[in-house]
Amino acid sequence: MTPRPRLALFVLEALPNARAVRRFVAEHAADIAFVGLSNAERPSSGGLVGQVRRHLARSGPAILPYLGVNFGLPDLLAPTSGLLRRLTGAGAAASATPIKALCGSLGIPTLKVDDVNGPEVAQAFAVHTPDLIVTFHFDQILSGPTLMRAPLGGFNVHPGLLPRHRGPVPTIHALAEADPAFGVTVHRLAVTIDAGAILAQKAVRLPPDTTATRASVLLHEDGRVLLDEVLVRLADGTLESGETPPILPYCPFPDRALLADLRRRGRKLTDVRDLKDALALSATA
Secondary structure: OOOOOOEEEEEOOOOOOHHHHHHHHHHOHHHEEEEEEEOOOOHHHOHHHHHHHHHHHHHOHHHHHHHHHHHHHHHHHHHHHHHHHHHHOOOOOHHHOOHHHHHHHHOOOEEEEOOOOOHHHHHHHHHHOOOEEEEEOOOOOOOHHHHOOOOOOEEEEEOOOOOOOEOOOHHHHHHOOOOOOEEEEEEEOOOOOOOOOEEEEEEEOOOOOOOHHHHHHHHHHHHHHHHHHHHHHHHHOOOOOOEOOOOOOEOOOOOHHHHHHHHHOOOOOOOHHHHHHHHHOOOOO
């Protein structure tokens, strides 16, 4: 068995991935060289105001509850996590501790990432010399030169059944199908979005009333387990090169027509249960 690779982990912490990736960090702390935390409000993306304007122009106001539950509330409440964990008894539970604080307690270096292909990230690679990149719900595209900074390349956890539903919100597009097919894929990172060789994949059957938000939460947890299995195979030398899938159409954030169609069929992006989960994200294990 070869030594386990040192990981550069890149994450946009939000409701869909938070508990799963926190568990991953706690369980793999000895193997993580550094963690790059995406700045969702980075100037290059237009900041918070610019992003909201783009979402409204494309998707209309119907997308706002989804964005608020998945991204807005977790980000807003993260600074109060320590107090909430003390009040609720969660204490130092990894699944309730925001990633930056968790990494601090584990001695893992972190950096805020405005540009994953920029000089600050290149410096982190030079200083910490990871062997492998792992992206786990990350919203920036790694360039070829950035991928080459890690000798073993990179893996990504995608909450969809690639090659279908390439893009940032695969559970929304799965939910829009007549017979929704949910699942998770671990694949090699490539310059083309969600187009690298598939290393492992699992179809997951979810209850009929599952929202797109809840599907993403559940699938990221399945993805964590699948990623663990892939990393074990990498370390013991049994990981195959994987099958490169055909490149199917990219699935972006939904437009107004898709959201209207989901509403007509009674399919939801998010609901009150998801709201409660977002409110409790950094308070309970």
